[in-house]
Amino acid sequence: MTAIPSNWYTEFFNEDYPKIYSERLSQDATERESAFAVQALGLQEGDRVLDLACGHGRHAVALARRGMVVTGQDLNGDYLQTARDGAAQSGVEIETVHSDMRDIPFTDEFDAVINMFTAFGYFDSEDEDLRVLQAVSNALKDGGKLLLDTLNREWVLSNYIQNDWHTDDDGNTFLEHREFDLVTGRNRVTFSIVTAAGARRESPGHDVRLYTLTELTHLLDIAGLQLSVAYGDYDGAPYAINTPRMIVVATKD
Structure with missing residues (x-):
């Protein structure tokens, strides 16, 4: 088994990353995914949204263009600058936070949190991944929703x-x-x-740890987030063994 450092995420997201995934990070893909997030979460203009592990800010900017008040959080400071530049070029504003996803510096602040493109399961243990979900729960308002998008392990x-x-x-x-x-x-x-x-x-x-829906639902429950629905792709198909994505929407108790 190939050895990869436990802190791989501090090195992987470099100038190669957008080249490796260029087709999947395209503007068309971003618009499709962002439109799906708006519909799945029932977002309205003025809603406060946290894009957790936002990377270059492609979803954050797309949501800001749709009228949401968006904060992007990421560990990569260069990517956050790209996100701010992209927002300025689009004529919108986003707030950015330079921080590990386990440490979200907000309480009862957001109507929704999005975590897109398999940006979950990075850490060595379930306890550390649970810390992420607990931080998300703390950052959400009561009744706020998390949209977490990962690869479907079964697929x-x-x-x-x-x-x-x-x-x-x-x-x-x-x-x-x-x-x-x-x-x-x-x-x-x-x-x-x-x-x-x-x-x-x-x-x-x-x-990356790929969780089953059963495992992820258990962690969500511990964090005070109740599974509402699971989708299998960005067109809103129901989650199934043969769908490429596992996109869950969970609501804060």
């Missing part, structure tokens, strides 16, 4: 491809090697990049 295992690759428009090839640990439920992925000129280098990988 991943049914469609597992250990080695894959793709080439971008600039001729760079991205080689992807995956290993799933059936004991820990962690999906470890490493990347090699071959440039158009033929130079090869390694890029940091990621190591």
